[in-house]
Amino acid sequence: MSRKKKKSQKYEDSVNPTITVTENGPLLVYGRPPLAEQFIMPDENNESWYFQEGKHFSTEAEPTALCRCGASRRKPYCDNSHTSADWDPKLTASYRPLSKDAETIEGPTLRLVDSAKYCVFARFCHPYGDAWTLTEHSSDPEKRKLAIREAAMCPSGRLTVLDRVTERPYEFRFEAGLGLIEDPAIGASGGLWVRGGIPLYREAGPAYEVRNRMVLCRCGQSVNKPYCDGTHAAIKWQDNLDGEPRGETLPEEVY
Numbered sequence: 001m002s003r004k005k006k007k008s009q010k011y012e013d014s015v016n017p018t019i020t021v022t023e024n025g026p027l028l029v030y031g032r033p034p035l036a037e038q039f040i041m042p043d044e045n046n047e048s049w050y051f052q053e054g055k056h057f058s059t060e061a062e063p064t065a066l067c068r069c070g071a072s073r074r075k076p077y078c079d080n081s082h083t084s085a086d087w088d089p090k091l092t093a094s095y096r097p098l099s100k101d102a103e104t105i106e107g108p109t110l111r112l113v114d115s116a117k118y119c120v121f122a123r124f125c126h127p128y129g130d131a132w133t134l135t136e137h138s139s140d141p142e143k144r145k146l147a148i149r150e151a152a153m154c155p156s157g158r159l160t161v162l163d164r165v166t167e168r169p170y171e172f173r174f175e176a177g178l179g180l181i182e183d184p185a186i187g188a189s190g191g192l193w194v195r196g197g198i199p200l201y202r203e204a205g206p207a208y209e210v211r212n213r214m215v216l217c218r219c220g221q222s223v224n225k226p227y228c229d230g231t232h233a234a235i236k237w238q239d240n241l242d243g244e245p246r247g248e249t250l251p252e253e254v255y
Contacts, residue, residue, distance in 0.1 A: 019199070024082065037243040049124070059178070095206055113162065156227070
């Protein structure tokens with residue numbers, strides 16, 4: 001195979017992003033998906049309502065090693081601090097689809113699937129009566145619309161809402177991308193928001209469920225690794241990236 005052909009093949013292999021979780025170290029990102037801060041922004045009642053982009057970071061390195069121990073001095077990238085940091089890298093999350101261990105809340109027109117273990121404390125489910133109550137009152141068109149939006153805004157996929165007649169889940173149409181969640185309201189930085197069905201692999205094990213949205217731990221303290229479990233909120237973990245919300249916002253329509 002010629003040098004030119006090899007270069008072309010390498011490019012083709014990198015078009016579709018993937019993430020590999022190393023057993024004792026960083027997340028290895030392949031395929032150069034966009035990576036940017038994503039700030040949780042409030043509505044007029046100071047409730048979590050939308051995401052807004054901040055600073056962008058390069059993923060040109062193939063792979064790009066992102067810190068998951070929480071101790072790197074050059075976040076979001078790995079600097080090998082995991083070799084001396086006080087953290088447990090053990091990957092404990094189940095490979096089972098979220099829906100297999102979820103609670104189901106039935107409403108008149110909607111079904112809410114709740115996988116509580118994957119809560120990342122983003123609080124998009126709270127406004128205007130909360131997603132559970134809104135589902136139970138989804139015969140009201142306005143409450144139905146709010147229930148759909150609040151469940152779809154959950155970055156981790158803990159909450160998914162489906163139409164009871166068609167069984168169709170309501171989801172945002174995400175392009176493949178990565179977000180460094182920032183939560184100014186609670187003074188903490190969150191996990192790595194993975195969007196658009198990017199496959200997640202374990203370095204020494206089977207692949208995890210492919211999902212439209214999930215959040216991976218960046219603080220190193222989750223007990224459900226590689227996924228975030230909201231511990232960053234309790235310990236007020238900060239990545240100190242010093243960006244500001246100034247870019248695009250998440251689209252308003254759910255499909």
